[in-house]
Amino acid sequence: MSMPTFLECTACGAQQPYQPFVQTVCNQCGAQWLEPCYDYNAFKREILSGLPGRPFNMWRYQNILPIENPAALDLYPAGGTPLWLSQRYAPALGHSHVYIKDERYGPTSSFKDRQAAGAVAAMLESGIKEAVIASTGNAAVAYAAACARAGIKLWVFMTSLVPQEKLREAALFGAEVIRVSGNYDQTKQIAAQFAQRRHLLLDRGANSIPARESMKTIAYEIVEQLGWRSPGWYIQAVSGGMGPLGVYRGFEELLGMGLIDRIPKLAVIQAEGCSPMVKAFKEGKDTAEPVIPDTCIIILSTGDPGKSYTYLWNLTQKYGGIMESVTDAEAFAAMRALAKSEGMAVEPATAVAFAGLEKMLKNGVISPDESVVINCTGHTFPVEKHVLGDQWAVDVHLSEGQAPAPREGLQAALENLDEKTTTVLLIDDNDDDALLIRRILEARKAYRVFHARDGWEGLSQARQKLPDLIVTDLTMPGIDGFGLVEELKLDPRTVNIPIVVVSAKDITSEERKRLNGHIEAVYQKGSLTPRKFVEQVVHAIEEEKNGEKAT
Numbered sequence: 001m002s003m004p005t006f007l008e009c010t011a012c013g014a015q016q017p018y019q020p021f022v023q024t025v026c027n028q029c030g031a032q033w034l035e036p037c038y039d040y041n042a043f044k045r046e047i048l049s050g051l052p053g054r055p056f057n058m059w060r061y062q063n064i065l066p067i068e069n070p071a072a073l074d075l076y077p078a079g080g081t082p083l084w085l086s087q088r089y090a091p092a093l094g095h096s097h098v099y100i101k102d103e104r105y106g107p108t109s110s111f112k113d114r115q116a117a118g119a120v121a122a123m124l125e126s127g128i129k130e131a132v133i134a135s136t137g138n139a140a141v142a143y144a145a146a147c148a149r150a151g152i153k154l155w156v157f158m159t160s161l162v163p164q165e166k167l168r169e170a171a172l173f174g175a176e177v178i179r180v181s182g183n184y185d186q187t188k189q190i191a192a193q194f195a196q197r198r199h200l201l202l203d204r205g206a207n208s209i210p211a212r213e214s215m216k217t218i219a220y221e222i223v224e225q226l227g228w229r230s231p232g233w234y235i236q237a238v239s240g241g242m243g244p245l246g247v248y249r250g251f252e253e254l255l256g257m258g259l260i261d262r263i264p265k266l267a268v269i270q271a272e273g274c275s276p277m278v279k280a281f282k283e284g285k286d287t288a289e290p291v292i293p294d295t296c297i298i299i300l301s302t303g304d305p306g307k308s309y310t311y312l313w314n315l316t317q318k319y320g321g322i323m324e325s326v327t328d329a330e331a332f333a334a335m336r337a338l339a340k341s342e343g344m345a346v347e348p349a350t351a352v353a354f355a356g357l358e359k360m361l362k363n364g365v366i367s368p369d370e371s372v373v374i375n376c377t378g379h380t381f382p383v384e385k386h387v388l389g390d391q392w393a394v395d396v397h398l399s400e401g402q403a404p405a406p407r408e409g410l411q412a413a414l415e416n417l418d419e420k421t422t423t424v425l426l427i428d429d430n431d432d433d434a435l436l437i438r439r440i441l442e443a444r445k446a447y448r449v450f451h452a453r454d455g456w457e458g459l460s461q462a463r464q465k466l467p468d469l470i471v472t473d474l475t476m477p478g479i480d481g482f483g484l485v486e487e488l489k490l491d492p493r494t495v496n497i498p499i500v501v502v503s504a505k506d507i508t509s510e511e512r513k514r515l516n517g518h519i520e521a522v523y524q525k526g527s528l529t530p531r532k533f534v535e536q537v538v539h540a541i542e543e544e545k546n547g548e549k550a551t
Contacts (some may be wrong), residue, residue, distance in 0.1 A: 004036030004066050007209075016143035019121045020066060020210055021201055033311065036209055038064045043256045056080040056115055058217040064253060066210050066218075066446055069367075075121055075149055078113035081105045081215050083373070088341040089354075093361050095368065099231065100344070101222060103377035108141045108169075111218065111377040116142035118214025119203055120150050125522070129153065130365065133202040134191035136184050136239060136299045137166040138378060143203070144173035155200070157191035159184050161298045169245065183293055184239075185304050205242050215246020218251065222373050223254055230260040232370030233321075235360075239300040241277065242307035243375065244268060248315050264373070267365075268312055268322035269356030271295040271328060277309045281323035286313045287493040296449065299349040299378075322365055326355035329457055334358060336441040336464065347378030422541060423448045427458030427472040427484065428502075429497045433519060440534045448540075455479035459487055462494050469520075469541050474503040482511070485518050500537060 004018040011031035011042035018277030024034045043063040054060045058079030059070045067073075082102045090098035120143065123131060130153040133143050140156040147154040154175040158167055159182060171177045178194075180187040183202060196201035201213060223230060230251065236244050244266060254260045270278050273295030280288035315321065326334075327347070335351035338344050346354075353374055360366050424447050430436040431453070438449045452458035456478045462470060470488070474481035479502055488494040498520040500541075507522060517521060520540050523533060 001059070003068055004038055006037055007422075008033040008037050009034050016064065018209070020126055021208070023291070024207075032207070032307065034209075035077075036066055040064070040253065040257050044259070045260065047257075056221075058117060058214060058356065061220045063219050064213075065118060066119065066213055070300075071120050071231065073121050073124050073150070075117055075146060078106050078117040078214075081220065081221065083222060084342075085150050086342060089338050090357075090372075092341060093358060095361055095366065095372070097232075097371040098357070099222075099226075099371065099373045100376045101218065101341070101373055102110075102344070103218075103375060104346070106142070108145050109136040109378060110142055111203065111215075111375060112138045112142040113146075114214040114217060114248075115211045115242070116146040117137060119143070119208060119211040120146040120152065120211035120479055123152055123201065124150050129200050131155070132156070132157070132191055132195040132198075132202060133203045133550055134184070134188040135369075136301055137162050138347075139205075139301060140170045140177075141166060142174070142177070143171040144175035147175065148173045153193065154192075157194070158186045159298065159301075161301070163298070183303060184298075184301050185290070186475055188246050205240055212242060212246045213249070215243055216248075216250030218243075218248025218375070219247045219254065223260055226371075228259055230254070230262050231264045231373040233265045233267055233355050233366060233372040234375075235269065235357055235372060236375040237269045237271075237300060237349055238277070238312075239270075239274075239302040239349075241305055242313050243267070245311055247375075248319075251442070252264070263318060263319040266312070266315050267356060267360060268316075268321070268323040269324070269353050270354055271297045271300045271331065272323045272325040273328065274296075275325035277305055278323045279314065279324040280309060281313065286310050297331060297348045297352065299347065300352060311406070322360065324356050324359055326352055328357060329460065330355040330358075333460060333537065344376065348377055350378050351374050351536045370440075386500060397498070423450065423467040424537070425450050425452065425458065425461055425465065425467040425470045427452045427455065427476070427481075429453050429469065429473065429476045437534060437537075440530055441537065442540055444534055455484040456479065459484055462488060462497065464490065466493065466495060470497055470499045471536065471537060472499060472501055476500055476507070483514060489518050498540060500540060502533075 001236055007018050007024060008015050009026035009029060009031050010033045012029040012030035014026055016027050018036055025032055027033060042466045046063060051060060057077035057078065062070055062156045082105065083473050085097040086100055103111035112452060132155045133140060134157040138160055138170060144154055144156060155178065156170045156175045157180055160179045167179060180190055194201055205211060221402065238244060238446045251263045257262055274291060274293035276288040276291045288305050290311040293301035293303045296299060304499060331351040334355035335346060335348060338346060338354055357374055368373060412517050422443060426434045426437060426449060434451050441447060441449055450461055452461050455476050458472060472481050472484055485499055501515060501519050501522040503524055
């Protein structure tokens with residue numbers, strides 16, 4: 001059992017007493033970032049003796065956490081998560097020293113379980129019975145579960161953009177869920193106003209010492225699991241940035257006690273549609289300008305990171321590191337690759353970190369001999385539909401009861417199934433054109449129709465879904481239709497998929513030569529009505545399925 005002996009200002013070094021859940025401001029210089037300090041010599045002696053009798057969860061390191069007696073609180077333990085050496089995913093990328101810190105093993109499958117456990121334990125010890133939190137999803141669920149166990153009433157403020165399953169999960173644990181029609185920064189603002197009006201505790205994320213301190217147990221576990229060695233890199237996807245701020249506090253404490261000889265380089269990865277930190281980092285600035293989030297990965301949609309960015313910037317300047325962004329599509333591709341190679345299903349926010357790893361390896365940022373630990377968190381159930389689409393399964397209805405299906409019913413079901421398992425991939429950056437064709441096609445036949453908005457996305461979907469037919473526009477951003485066709489025909493997985501090309505302009509003789517032998521047909525937009533065009537597409541599919549060549 002141990003509590004902070006004092007708070008130390010990171011700006012001027014002044015010391016003052018520790019108080020939980022008080023907006024900490026330095027009494028000397030007015031700085032807002034103070035670090036709690038503990039009896040590190042006593043804790044080092046515990047570590048050197050092997051931490052006898054301590055369970056492998058975050059309370060294993062209770063000497064350096066701001067909780068008096070966590071064992072007496074009867075909370076579900078968080079932490080104590082495995083560290084896996086990647087067996088297939090990373091080696092396929094050319095690196096054999098990538099470790100996955102699997103935070104999915106917490107009570108709600110998120111590294112936020114640590115934050116919730118630390119914060120709620122401190123609430124209990126402070127006699128707090130009601131609290132408020134603003135969240136993009138995972139923290140809300142983790143706090144809701146921990147508060148349910150502790151008997152604390154929790155008000156959760158989440159933007160209405162958060163997947164409804166996340167909101168329902170928080171409500172399942174008994175939290176009062178408030179949906180805000182606005183972005184996350186606006187949600188935080190109204191949550192703060194609500195807490196102030198009701199005189200309730202507002203969990204302030206990175207500015208809450210119990211919440212932030214809990215994250216450093218990730219660093220302690222990593223180092224212990226690596227045989228009291230530090231990795232070369234630590235990679236994490238971030239929204240507001242509290243996670244790595246807490247983790248690096250742990251690395252710094254370990255270095256200060258002489259238990260490791262270096263601090264790992266830090267890689268902060270953001271979704272491209274909400275990457276104020278990355279933009280500021282690449283411009284060499286120590287402050288980040290707010291942005292309006294434009295990503296479907298809502299968990300990472302903090303448009304204004306505030307001071308957290310400056311602290312993370314300082315860490316990269318002191319210990320080395322990088323800030324990088326990836327597209328939503330790159331994150332989803334990494335999510336699928338990880339699932340298929342390691343059997344690990346993660347949420348898109350975590351997939352952002354893995355996509356960042358892929359980019360770093362491709363760009364030579366990580367040396368072959370450097371070990372890497374990547375934070376892996378979250379389950380997929382609230383977001384699978386965004387990755388898999390609405391047509392991830394096919395229903396076959398044979399009969400209402402359990403008796404064998406009548407022959408005519410079976411035949412009808414098989415015919416219906418044949419249509420439902422026929423897939424068409426539309427590749428067109430004009431959403432209106434694609435939607436019109438899709439609606440007519442689905443009305444004409446019970447096909448599953450997928451839509452890609454540019455050539456690169458289309459190429460990725462073609463390789464993943466292997467559709468029965470591809471309909472593509474010629475003029476698109478990124479890779480155009482000509483390049484797409486050539487890529488498809490060079491890939492043995494897609495070489496035999498029939499392709500129908502649609503063009504808004506006249507095709508020159510040179511362009512026709514380039515397409516000759518690679519496509520089933522070419523149509524000029526406007527030469528056929530959409531309905532007639534769809535009939536031609538259906539005809540091409542049926543001839544292909546019957547083994548006849550379309551003309």
